[in-house]
Amino acid sequence: MANNEVIVDGEVVHCVGCGAAVQTTDKNALGYTPESALKKGLENGEVYCQRCFRLRHYNEIAPVSLSDDDFLKLLTSISDTDSLIVYVVDIFDVNGSLIPGLHRFVGNNPVLLVGNKLDILPKALKHNKVKDWLRQQANAAGIWPIGVELISAKTNFDIDHLLDQIEKYRQGKDVYVVGVTNVGKSTLINSIVRQSTGIKELITTSRFPGTTLDRIDIPLNDGHNLVDTPGIIQPEQMAHHLSGKELNLVTPQKTIKPKGYQLNPGQTLFFAGVARFDYNSGDKRHGFTVYAENNLFIHRTKLENADEFYATHVGSFLAPPTEDQKADFPALEPHEFKSTEKSDLVIEGLGWVTIPEGVSVTGWAPKGVSVLMRPAMI
Template identity: 70%
Template sequence: MTENISNEDLRCIGCGSEIQTDDKNALGYTPSSALEKAKDTGEIYCQRCFRLRHYNEISPVSLTDDDFLALLNQIREANALIVYLVDIFDFNGSLIPGLHRFVGDNPVMLVGNKADLLPKSLKNSKLKDWIRQRSNEAGIRPIDVELVSAKTNESVDSLLENIDKYRKNRDVYVVGVTNVGKSTLINQIIRQNTGIKELITTSRFPGTTLDKISIDLEDGHKLIDTPGIIHQEQMAHYLNGKDLKIVEPQKQIKPKVYQLNPEQTLFFGGVARFDYVNGDKKHGFTVYVENDLFIHRTKLINADNFYEKHFGEMLTPPSEDSIKEFPELVRYEFKTDQKSDLVIEGLGWITVPSGVVVAGWAPKGVSVLLRRAMI
């Protein structure tokens, strides 16, 4: 696959927004002087992307969820292969509600990103089966399931071969929710074929790509990176960049097993909490979260007071400069009838045994759910 960035109009190659020099507060703004300099190199970035790339500063996005969906609805009329990227570590938070509404009859290839974060003991074949089953439950019938790590370039070559196999002289649309690594994957594809590194803006912040970004394929068709659909239920929307570094896994997860008696609690910094509410005996609970996230065990009867006393100090993140805006924790209780994962979207999960009552606490607006155990 050979690609060149499409130059049909003057657009930011970081986020896809149309370049303009009039309104500092609107998408695509770049100063006239910067634009003239950029024209010499052919690499034009809006001011928002420039500041994000060089200073890790994020500006508010003026596009609404409806704007994003309107852009994606164009796919329904296209004749294309849909490459649907999900974050394996945040699988449930990666699912797009009503995906079928805007892909139409186009085939879907499901790609699980961040495979490097899971323990090597988990075989790819088992993980693919698990992903396919969970996808089927969500009404998605992929023609294939692939596993990659866009960050480390793991299995990207294999993915490109399979994209060529399934696209059959059609365009390719890459879709997904925010923060699953779409732009990182597209950058790997560009780097492999052109040698250009990090052309598209990437960040831990949700909503970096704001419009479609087209890459020419060798047969005249295009690979198109679409805006990420914003899920307000993701943990990333409630943390600043500094806190996200502590919550989002950066390397392979090392599972931690906690032997808990009934009525014991685990705190995950100040962002989440897990209660073993009721059961017949002591059980082992396996925790899959960022390795450096602080976890504290205490008695359930003392948990509320402990949180109130130590939130933002011992229990961090959130850090001191963001605790005022951090939502209250909301409780969700479950009774298990099989080995299950209690998932706190964007944070990770706790694998729990059958026949117990447990509760998960997350910031108001963040989803907590129970699913069939992945591992």
């Protein structure tokens, strides 16, 4: 225990937003809280560190100084428990939010897989198809869940049902909520807390990675706990390549409205400056449907000019990334596919393009971001 941690009645005081131990001496370290704010927080029974206060009131994020090793140590300790693991993934970024080695962290504990952000998927998409897709992707990553649930933490869709399933599977055990950053883990727990206690936004939430800095224990009625853990940072997520404002321009915010394009072979669609879709070969005037953020800037051009066009216009006409960001933005890498049936070309964290049978296409995404093909979901 660090010497500068605040102790009250023999207990270390923790920020109720992120879980970091509160201290009043080092402004640049985790858990810093001014003396005046600490006094007021103790009086109110809710102490927030300065980082969480600024995040909640001004949407201002401070850099996270915990190392990956610190995050993994916290998760590895779960393997020694007898508990239920609620594993939250982003339905729109499944591969980016899967942890292939999850069982190394959770041991033999059962895993309930929860797909979040259902509210942004098109209405025509059948929930059973989504569940099957999630289970297949989890199995491919070596994860064998005892159940798959779909929710929207943002709109509270099916939270009551999820709580029933958690109660069914936990069998009097503690519950650990795990996942990578930016999948809506803390939003989900806020929703659970709000429904059970009436407290709004007890846990700090943000669109930025790395909000929860330590485990947060929420008591259950039988003496066990619901535990929010820090998110594992997954560098392959699209969210790690853009700042908050630009991320909002490419990450779906509301229910997606499909956009149709009639393309000839040799045409390209640019998705702002963050991704690209090439129609290489196939019949003339094929229909392609794009499922992405409704306000995402999409530009059609000729494939033969696409490389030069991108090099000239990325950061300006093709933005985001902005002019200031483009130097650090990863190069777009190609992933070529040929469809044998109606399929979806998925660019993780951005969306997908539904393509017809018998065409050759290429999806381009920032280095490390997954691009894959699946049978069409709609």
